[in-house]
Amino acid sequence: MLEGFLDYLFIERNFAGNTRESYRNDLRRYMLWLQEEGVALETLTTENIGRFVDSLHLAGLEPSSVARNVSAIRSLHRFLFQERLLPTNPAETLHQPKKNRHLPSVLTIDETRRVLEAPMLKEPPGRFRLRDRAILELLYASGIRVSELVEMRQQNLYLDERFIRVFGKGSKERLVPIGDEAAQWIGRYREELRLRLANRNSLDHLFLNARGGKLTRMAVYSMVRQYAVLAGIAKQISPHTFRHTFATHLLEGGADLRAVQEMLGHSSITATQIYTHIDRTFVREVHRTCHPRG
Structure with a gap:
């Protein structure tokens, strides 16, 4: 039943x-919860689903994750009802929770520098410090998502031109510029470490684990947290923090919002505008300098 629905989404x-x-x-978690509660799909009610959603909030899931769970459940039950696999659609009146539009956590320029340098300061030196430094530099240089990073292939690197080709959400393709630092660290990693890690399981993936396979998103998350602690950063940061930081630092430097939208791969400018929470002193200075009556 679940696989049939997933095939429907794909095809x-x-x-x-x-x-x-x-x-x-998300739906596996939902099905497991129903099983543990002793609730059958055939007798499921809207109240049952509501209790499951409450359990997600209690578990500490981010509002965006809860909203995605609700969307998945609504889509599943609509499919099951339309295909006549279930007699009713108990999720039809399930409300989509509003997502909190909170300001994302952002690193200062000094905090960013400290995290980027952390792999090279670790004692004793880690075996993967070149890989980790290259990952951190690329996250900050390009603002790519962690899912885009772990799927990055060598064939999509244009280091001489300082560009990478990225395949984002919906398989949308974009070219993203990177700076000299990121290009140089990626080059060092490829020459000095990746060649030793690579095997037949590596395919063309850029960033490899100890077994020569591609890194997982969780591995990158754990690595970022490790170096944040090593760098003495008190903030709770993740790979996505570098995406927020990338966008914020560009805008604080005077970058055009549309250009940042293109680099982030946002389909709508609205999604990019969350990063305009730049320092108010900077905004006041721009107004004072540029406005005729500033």
């Missing part, structure tokens, strides 16, 4: 692979 709704996998994980 008929043209869902991206990452979105489909997220739905799979």
Whole structure:
């Protein structure tokens, strides 16, 4: 039943692979909860689903994750009802929770520098410090998502031109510029470490683990947290923090919002505007300098 729904998302709704996998994980959690509660799909009520959503909040999931779970559940039950696999659709009146639009955590320029340098300061030196430094530099230089980073292939690197080709949500392709630092660290990692890690399981993936396979998102998350602690950063940061930091630092430096939208791969300018929470002294200075009556 679940696999049939996931096939429907892929074949008929043209869902991206990452979105489909997220739905799979969300719905497996949902099915397990129903099983533990002793609730059958045939007798499921809206109240049952509401209790499951409450359990997600109690578990500490981010509002955006809860909203995605609700979307997955609504889509599943709509599919099951339309295909006549279930007699009713108990999720029809389930409300989509509002997402909190909170300001994302952002590193200062000094904090960013400290995290980027942390792999080279670790004692004793770690075996993967060149790889880790290259990952951190690329996250900050490009603002790519962690899912885009772990899927990055060598064939999509244009280091001489200081560009990378990225395949984002919905398999949308974009070219993202990177700076000299990121290009140089990636080059060092490829020459001095990747060649030793690579095997037949590596395919063309850029960043490899100890077994020569591609890194997982969780491995990158754990690595970022480790170096944040080593750098003495008190903030709770993740790979996505570098995406926020990348966008914020560009805008604080005077970058055009549309250009940042293009680099982040946002389909709407609205999604990019969350990063305009730049320092108020900077905004006042721009107004004072540029406005005729500033």
